Amino acid sequence: MISGLLLLVLVGSAMAQRDLSVDCGSDGWVTVHWRPGLGFSQTLDQSKALLGTCPPSSLMSEDTLLFRVLVRDCGFIQQVMEGRVTYSNMLIYARRPELPIITQLVKCDYDSPVGEESEFSAEEPDENREQETFNMEIMNPDFSGPAPSLRFGLGSSIPIRATVEPRSHRSLRIYMKSCEFATDADIRRATQVHPIIANAGCLMESKSGNSSFLPRRHSDEMRLYLEAFRFALGQKIFLHCDLEACVVRSLNVDRKACHYVPEKRRWTLLDEPSQSYACACCDSTCPRTGLMIDGVSVHKVLGPLVIVENEPESSGSPDSRASSAHGMSASRVWLLVFVVALALVTVMGVLVISYYLCFWRGGRLGYRPSRDLLTKY
The missing domain is CATH 2.60.40.3210 (Zona pellucida, ZP-N domain)
Incomplete structure (x- = not known):
C-alpha cells in the first residue's frame, strides 16, 4: 500500500x-x-x-x-x-x-510513483545521453548576426542572445539566472565585478539603466538589450552568465525572467506578465526553493568587450556611422549658410552707412540758408 x-x-x-x-x-x-x-x-x-x-x-x-x-x-x-x-x-x-x-x-x-511516471524527473543523469548545447553571443542591433565590433559607446545598447539546442524531443525553455560584468575572464581574479542579472533572473540594470529583455521568439532563445554603462571604461571586460534550460511546468521563483518597466513603475515577468508578482522580490532577496529539478545548466563567458566614451551609438554599426556622418555633414552645411548670410548682412550694413555718411549727410554739411534770400521779398 x-x-x-x-x-x-x-x-x-x-x-x-x-x-x-x-x-x-x-x-x-x-x-x-x-x-x-x-x-x-x-x-x-x-x-x-x-x-x-x-x-x-x-x-x-x-x-x-x-x-x-x-x-x-x-x-x-x-x-x-x-x-x-x-x-x-x-x-x-x-x-x-x-x-x-x-x-x-x-x-x-x-515510496512509489502516484500514477504514471513523469517524463522529466530528477533521476541521475545518463552519461550516454546527448547533452544540450548552449550558445551566448553579442549580436548586431537587429540580431541578424554577430556584432561587427566589441567596442561600445557609453549609453549605447549591447544586444545579447542566449540559446540552447535540445538533443532530444524535449522542448526546453532557457533562462539567464545570473550575469556579471568582470574585469577578468576568470571572475576569481577580477578586480571589479558588477551584477547585471541577479535573484535568479532579475535584470537589475533595467531599473538603473535603459536595459530590458526582448519578447521571446522561441522558448529556447533569450534576447536582451543591455545599456553600456560606466564600468571599467576603456578596459577589457567580460560578461559571465549562468544559463539554465528546463521543461516548463509551472511558475518557479528559481527560474524566471523579470525586468523593470519604468512606465508601469514595477517589475514585469517576461513570459507571463499576469503572474508578475513572482518578480516582487527583485528589489530585495528572492527565496530559493532548492529543488533538485532535472534541468541543464552551464556557465558562459563573453568578451573581451570595451566600453568607451564618445563612440557611435551602436558599436561600429555601418548604419550608425552613416547616420553620424550625415548628421555632421548637415551641421556643416547649416553653418556655412549662416556664415554667408551673416557676411551679406554685414556688407549691406556697411554700404548703407557709407552712403549715408558720404553722400546724404556729408553732402549737406556746408549748406546754410542765405538771409538775403529769406528777406529779399
Missing part, C-alpha cells in the same frame, strides 16, 4: 512560522490548509494566492486558505531519487507591490 510522508520546507526571510497543514493522500489528492500570516493591517485575498498554477479551492476562514488538488496537476514537480518519489510545489501569496511575496515550499514523499 502506498504511504505518504509529508516534508515541509519553509522558504523566506526570518519571519514568524506560517501555519500550514498538508495531507498527502495515497489516492493522489493533496489537501493544504494555509494561513499566510499577513498581520492585522492586511485582509486575506484568495485571488492573490496560488499553489503552483492552481488557485485556492475556497476560503476556510478570514485568514486561512484551502487547496485541494491532484498531485498530477498544478505544476507539481516529480523527483525520483533512490526508489522514492517526491512531489514538490510552491505556495505563493502576492501582497502589495511594495512588500515581498510570501512563499512556502510543500513536498510530499511517497
Whole structure:
C-alpha cells in the first residue's frame, strides 16, 4: 500500500512560522490548509494566492486558505531519487507591490510513483545521453548576426542572445539566472565585478539603466538589450552568465525572467506578465526553493568587450556611422549658410552707412540758408 510522508520546507526571510497543514493522500489528492500570516493591517485575498498554477479551492476562514488538488496537476514537480518519489510545489501569496511575496515550499514523499511516471524527473543523469548545447553571443542591433565590433559607446545598447539546442524531443525553455560584468575572464581574479542579472533572473540594470529583455521568439532563445554603462571604461571586460534550460511546468521563483518597466513603475515577468508578482522580490532577496529539478545548466563567458566614451551609438554599426556622418555633414552645411548670410548682412550694413555718411549727410554739411534770400521779398 502506498504511504505518504509529508516534508515541509519553509522558504523566506526570518519571519514568524506560517501555519500550514498538508495531507498527502495515497489516492493522489493533496489537501493544504494555509494561513499566510499577513498581520492585522492586511485582509486575506484568495485571488492573490496560488499553489503552483492552481488557485485556492475556497476560503476556510478570514485568514486561512484551502487547496485541494491532484498531485498530477498544478505544476507539481516529480523527483525520483533512490526508489522514492517526491512531489514538490510552491505556495505563493502576492501582497502589495511594495512588500515581498510570501512563499512556502510543500513536498510530499511517497515510496512509489502516484500514477504514471513523469517524463522529466530528477533521476541521475545518463552519461550516454546527448547533452544540450548552449550558445551566448553579442549580436548586431537587429540580431541578424554577430556584432561587427566589441567596442561600445557609453549609453549605447549591447544586444545579447542566449540559446540552447535540445538533443532530444524535449522542448526546453532557457533562462539567464545570473550575469556579471568582470574585469577578468576568470571572475576569481577580477578586480571589479558588477551584477547585471541577479535573484535568479532579475535584470537589475533595467531599473538603473535603459536595459530590458526582448519578447521571446522561441522558448529556447533569450534576447536582451543591455545599456553600456560606466564600468571599467576603456578596459577589457567580460560578461559571465549562468544559463539554465528546463521543461516548463509551472511558475518557479528559481527560474524566471523579470525586468523593470519604468512606465508601469514595477517589475514585469517576461513570459507571463499576469503572474508578475513572482518578480516582487527583485528589489530585495528572492527565496530559493532548492529543488533538485532535472534541468541543464552551464556557465558562459563573453568578451573581451570595451566600453568607451564618445563612440557611435551602436558599436561600429555601418548604419550608425552613416547616420553620424550625415548628421555632421548637415551641421556643416547649416553653418556655412549662416556664415554667408551673416557676411551679406554685414556688407549691406556697411554700404548703407557709407552712403549715408558720404553722400546724404556729408553732402549737406556746408549748406546754410542765405538771409538775403529769406528777406529779399
